[in-house]
Amino acid sequence: MTPLAMPPVAIGPLAPVLIVLGAAGLVLLLDLLPRPVGRELIATVALAGLVGALLATLARWGKPGRAFQDMLVLDDFALFANVVICYAAALVVMLSIDYLGRNGPETGEYYALVLFSTGGMMLLAAAGDLIVLFLALELMSLSLYVLAGLFKRELAASEASMKYFILGAFATSFLLYGIALIYGATGTTNLDRIAAAAAGRAHDPLLVIGLGLLLVGFGFKISSVPFHMWAPDVYQGAPTSVTALIATGSKAAALAALIRVLVTALRGSQPDWAVLLWVVAAITMTVGNVVAIAQSNLKRLLAYSSIAHVGYMLIGVVAGGSAGPGAVLFYLLTYAFTTAGAFGVLTLCERAQAEAVEVGDYAGLARRHPVLAAALGLFLLSLVGIPPLAGFVGKFYLFAAAVRAGYLWLAVIGVVNSALAAYYYLRVVVFMYMREPEGAGARLVPSFAGGLALAIALIGIVLLGVIPAPFADLAQAAVAPLLR
């Protein structure tokens, strides 16, 4: 019996994740101290961990690394996704300081869970092996299930958490079946070796079913139709800051992993999955936008809006080539800034008025809080896709990639959907600016961290909208390692 060779432990490529997980451990320790420490300190530690991870990620740009026998692939693609994830998580932490102040004392575990889940997302984006992919997905999801139900006394939160958990487990089982079948067909779980083994066997039933089940699992995580139904209920019930994390970070990680799996391991089956995803993209954006029109709860509205945006992003996946995935990465960046910002305004307003989540609660916001209203207005306009904000440029690259890949009709459906979406976003703006406020709203002053978070998000959407070229180039460059 040969002794089990210990693979070399490569700390370098793991550094960003380790920093996040280390910060999570530190947060837990601080929470255990006999004398309670201030929640600002805990939040600061969490934030420092995320900023550290962000810096470590940026420092590794252009220096791809692999670890644990290709189980982790920290190439530029993963790094780009990490930037989006770390940014989104950092924003959520900053906004949480205000939000938790009102809502509950469970700060220690809250920040630790946010960090664990972030670590899972980062691993997910860097997974080079289906097993690691599964583990990362679970690390991310389990933390999110708990976070969603963090406010145990609120019925809606518990319900959301329960639904999320049950349906999530259901979807994950499909994913796991898919992984097993693909392993059965190819004899490996490594993405590169799957690609090699699957070459020329695109119609192997095992492989095809495996592909289908993988798409189901991912479809749940990114909430594409018909696996989207959990999203509105969970978005509405979960604490708003957690909703922001689910909508941005987890979606970015899952999309990044989906692209990596499809483009590297299953590139041989592209004709199959491209057609399937074409239909899914078209239905997802249409259902998301149409149902959003009927919503009056702002969190629910944003849930459907995020479903629609997944539909747009799937356009880029369908388009393929280098332009498509690059456009998706860039879109994820713009989307993270915009959505995190929009949810940020929501958390601030919620803090002030107990439950300000109905569109009607925002009537006359411009009168009472002109800066907050203007910020939310800009975020919503970016979601509509009005130039020169980030949302427009993101959509532009997606649709341009689709048109150049020959998917003219998909682009047309996307443009029609964008027009449709304007209705419900602008309705909120109309309420903020053209309706009289009902009753005297409480005065709300965001804390320094909250204000800073919003300012960063605002600067982000303007910057990405006005000078998108350098960032789009980075996104394109990040996709290159996948296509080799």
Place this chain on the structure above:
Amino acid sequence: MSTVWLIPALPLAGALLNIFFGKLIGRRAHWVAVPAVACAFLASCVAFARVWHGGSFTSSLFTWIVAGDFEASVIAYVDPLTGVMLLVVTGVGALIHLYSAGYMHDDAGYARYFAYLNLFVFSMVMLVLAGDFLVLYVFWEAVGLCSYLLIGFWYTRPAAAQAGKKAFIVNRVGDFGFGLGIMWLWTAVGALDYPTVFKSVATLAPPTATGIALLLFMGACGKSAQLPLHTWLPDAMEGPTPVSALIHAATMVTAGVYMVARSHALFERSGTALEVVAWVGVATAVFAATIGLVQTDIKRVLAYSTVSQLGYMFAAVGVGAYAAGIFHLVTHAFFKALLFLGAGSVIHGTGGEQDLRRMGGLSSRMVTTTITTTVGGLGLAGVPGLAGFFSKDEILAAVYHANRAMWALLLLGAFCTAFYTGRMLFLAFYSGPRMSKEAAHHVHESPPVMTLPLWILALLTVVTGVALGAPSDAGTRFARFLAGVFPIHEAPHGGSVAFMLMVLSVVVVAAGITLAWFMYMSTPVRPEAIGRPRTLVHAFLLNAWYVDRLYDAAIVRPLLALSGYLARAFDLGLIDGIVNGLGRAVVGWAAALRRVQTGYVVNYALTMLAGVVLFLAFLLSR
């Protein structure tokens, strides 16, 4: 590394600073705005030095989106013409910014004012730097927006708000044509950047070229206040006086002249278009000058004078004397800015008085203002030796060789110009004081921050003509400098004809000023007699040829009636019916889909399962 990008970037940064941090900056707004434009002037000098010996270069200012072959970017195109315009815009702009620090000192919207003014300089600089028609169009609209914001700066005054609206709407009429012209150009040529367009205009059919050129000229008519779209400029005097000086005299209103000169290759392709340009210019020059004869508001005299002088510029470019037209643009920018700033100084010193009938006798109280404004006035009238003399003479000579009728009309305009300028100067400064005792007591000279720009502009009015505009056999120095842009097209100089023309225009100017002397200086002025229509002609002129009333009766009222009818009958019934029907259909659909979302986990799981089946069935069937 090119520094061209600094020219627009500095004023833009100044504008943004004052917009976002105006409350914080408050009374110190000029510390942001004035250096921004002054440094932009220095950067313009650097760019100018690069084209000093002719030639041109491009510089990419900003790349927005690149996707495959598609690239949306802003390219600056700099040649001697651009250089001249940049110097005028940022130079005169910097002086007027400085002046504004004194003039607007007590205004509540101090930071807002400088933010708008910086924004205007940014837009105007971009308009001049634009390397293609699309960017030109964007900033053409942007300067219009700034003009609107600044005319209506004191928006609480109904007259100012009204004037801002009028300027905007009248300009829309011209810009509509301008936009159409650009679109037509794009379909005809397939490109919008200057080098490609001007290279390929030779292949255009003359009727096409005529159509495009005339549509573009429509935009120029709006922006440069030419007949029949001139009505907004006199009303624009409701804005602060430095704004009138910068935007409505020195820079923005000359954008039309610049555009026609820039596109001269296109206009030359069509003889008809050039002829139209020339005739509109001549007609406007005379028309506006006659109205200027009888105005009583000092700023309105200058406004009609501006319209008239712009007409001279169009007449020049219309007969192909582009360099002469641009030279008049430059000298006019100096002396008209000077006149407006002088008028502003008068208004400032007399506590807001704008009516010539209640002025008089200011020469002893406001020495600097009197001297500098007189220099500006004589420059405008065309007194030999000053800038206006050389530039106007150049235009008259060129027109004389092109068309005698036009020349005669312009000579008549020159007479009117000399008369109304003399009248204005005599009434304001030299005749006996006519204001109340108390008002006279408060008259004071303006602070140095305002008089310094006056001195500099007066100096420029004196030297520019001699230095750059002195005629010679090889054309003026200014024309030789622009020879790379425009082929030298100058009237033959020297000889008895040229000499006679010059003498004639001097005689005409002298006659105009002398007549003004007899009417307003040699006899005591009776203020109650001025501005009262005594004859039909007088009433006609006082009402600006009744153009506004004509527009009101022939266009505004019928249009309002028609749109009222359409709004009731057509819009509510048909259009809204369709739109609301579509909207209701979608909302109905949305409500139906929403019901699928039952909230039961079992239903959700079943939906997912159905999705799984569909996915697998689809994939396996392929």
